[in-house]
Amino acid sequence: MLVFLVLIFVPLAASAARYLWLGDGRGNWQTADRSSAGLLPAAATHPDAVVRVFAARTVRWRSIFAVHTWIVVKEKGAATYSRYDYTAWGEPIRANGFAPDGRWFGAMPETIVAIDGDRAAALIPKIRYVIENYRFRAYGDYSAWPGPNSNTFVQAALDAVPELRAVLPPTAIGKDFPYDGHWIGLTPSGTGVFASLGGYAGLTVGWVEGLEINVFGAVLGFDIRRPALKLPGLGRLGVPVGL
Secondary structure, rough: HHHHHHHHHHHHHHHHHHHHHHHOOOOOOOHHOOEEOHHHOOOOOOOEEEEEEEEEEHHHHHHOEEEEEEEEOOOOOOOOOOEEOOOOOOOEEOOOOOOOEEOEEOOOOOEEEEEEEEHHHHHHHHHHHOOOOOOOOOOOOOOOOOOOHHHHHHHHHHHHOHHHHHOOOOOOOOOOOOOOOOOEEEOOOEEEEEEEOOOOEEEEOOOOEEEEEEOOEEEEEEOOOEEEEEOOOOEEEOOOHHH
């Protein structure tokens, strides 16, 4: 138990210390940079279909613990990208409110999922269906913790498209919230099982998902398929999730 507590709290303390001593370098969040990070080609010059999931550290002290994730899609031949965020302000599901690969209030995005071409074209209708039918789309549904939040929204899309074989980082707090009401079952990839206590605690074991223990949103675990440690606050240490 002592080792377990150390593995939970030491990474969180390290992330907090980094924030307190170094800050996040973003200044005032209201005027922070939200321009393109250059992670996507110009849509007009890239005719292939595109699916992307990006993650970036949240704003201010919440960046100690969590990232914000969002979805970007583009049908074959489309001249523009479509970006979807789930936010606590304005329309809950925000379409094209920011640059597709924009910095999240100054934070550089990380690519979680990158699929192009015919495979992306086949998956986009499934993703759009989830977005259009997401159950927590009314004002007041958003809850930063334990969910449903931005990461719950993106996880719902990933769950509906198991072909992606994608896993959000351990800092995607809210990804384990049972948005569909299921507190136990098979993992989205079908390679393991999960149990969740309303997002407050849980356990996931699977070949694609690895081992994850959720304690009040803090995720501790490891990945064998793409070797890495999963630590609360610090995130994934090892092979990047996008590979």
